[in-house]
Amino acid sequence: MTQERPEERPEIRRELEEGIERDFAEQMSYGDYLCLDQLLSAQRPRSTPPQHDELLFIIQHQTSELWLKLMVHELRSARSLLAADDLAPALKRLARVKHIQRTLTEQWSVLATMTPSEYAEIRPFLATSSGFQSAQYREVEFLLGNKDAAMVDVFRHDPAARAELDVLLHEPSLYDEFLRYLARAGYAVPEELLERDWTQPYRMHPGLVDTIAEVYAAPHGHWGVYETCEELVDVEDNFQGWRFRHLQVVQRTIGHKSGTGGSSGVDFLRRALDLTFFPELFEVRTRVGS
Numbered sequence: 001m002t003q004e005r006p007e008e009r010p011e012i013r014r015e016l017e018e019g020i021e022r023d024f025a026e027q028m029s030y031g032d033y034l035c036l037d038q039l040l041s042a043q044r045p046r047s048t049p050p051q052h053d054e055l056l057f058i059i060q061h062q063t064s065e066l067w068l069k070l071m072v073h074e075l076r077s078a079r080s081l082l083a084a085d086d087l088a089p090a091l092k093r094l095a096r097v098k099h100i101q102r103t104l105t106e107q108w109s110v111l112a113t114m115t116p117s118e119y120a121e122i123r124p125f126l127a128t129s130s131g132f133q134s135a136q137y138r139e140v141e142f143l144l145g146n147k148d149a150a151m152v153d154v155f156r157h158d159p160a161a162r163a164e165l166d167v168l169l170h171e172p173s174l175y176d177e178f179l180r181y182l183a184r185a186g187y188a189v190p191e192e193l194l195e196r197d198w199t200q201p202y203r204m205h206p207g208l209v210d211t212i213a214e215v216y217a218a219p220h221g222h223w224g225v226y227e228t229c230e231e232l233v234d235v236e237d238n239f240q241g242w243r244f245r246h247l248q249v250v251q252r253t254i255g256h257k258s259g260t261g262g263s264s265g266v267d268f269l270r271r272a273l274d275l276t277f278f279p280e281l282f283e284v285r286t287r288v289g290s
């Protein structure tokens, strides 16, 4: 085999095209548009001596918060569209919400690479901070209908977040708006579900189960409503999927130790798996075909 000189071997390089912008002294760059200076300077590990895994811990939480921000945006919009009887665009919003949820659930596998010993090194620096204090997570819960006035008080230290949550507490949830949409479309929805104290947790109504059962008995006659019910079931399913993965990661990381936020930990989180946003949509499943 003849030995080629290095300069004769093909270079592994892509030529930059002439038209590619390279001078951003006077033009907007990628970093400018996305405020990357702010975004990428917001990771401030606190451990001393510095612990390798703290950056992972911070970024996992921060990326979750970014996706939660988008989810709040989409859910608010879906709720307004339902209130305006605009079903098809509302479903489009929910389709996006479902993809965000999948991304959030899949990303648990990154954090799961952190061992209990690695977490133990950063645990003291987290002090009393906990995901339990995530305002955006509570906004998502309130938007979907899991109302709890006691959660608003957790944000006394953050007046803007508290005010935002308080507004959502007093407004109808996505599900409440769906039920109002159903009533306007001529479906039999119990009056007490259409005007009520929205701050109170939702309670399943047998009368509504009857109405939903009629939809599921003849889907083709009620396609838009049927499809919306199934989209909502997907959203709840995905939400539970996130909760379950969180629980699994917590269990493998801290076992049965209590949480930084002061709860019993895994036992407290497990009780959230019994919560439901759309009880009638699940209750109806026992009825179908029987």
Ligand code: HEM
Residues within 6 Å of the ligand: 060, 061, 064, 065, 111, 119, 130, 131, 132, 133, 134, 137, 246, 249, 250, 253, 254, 258, 259, 260, 261, 262, 263, 264, 265, 266, 268, 269, 272
């Ligand atoms: C190893 C990492 C993690 C551990 C050990 C952990 C542990 C816990 C524990 C024990 C709780 C119960 C409250 C408490 O006592 O603190 C909790 C709640 C919570 N965590 Fe995490 N967590 C972890 C990562 C995350 C991440 C990445 C997120 C993303 C935002 C998150 C979001 C939440 C939320 C929203 C709650 C409230 C859940 C509820 O009220 O049912 N956690 N976490």
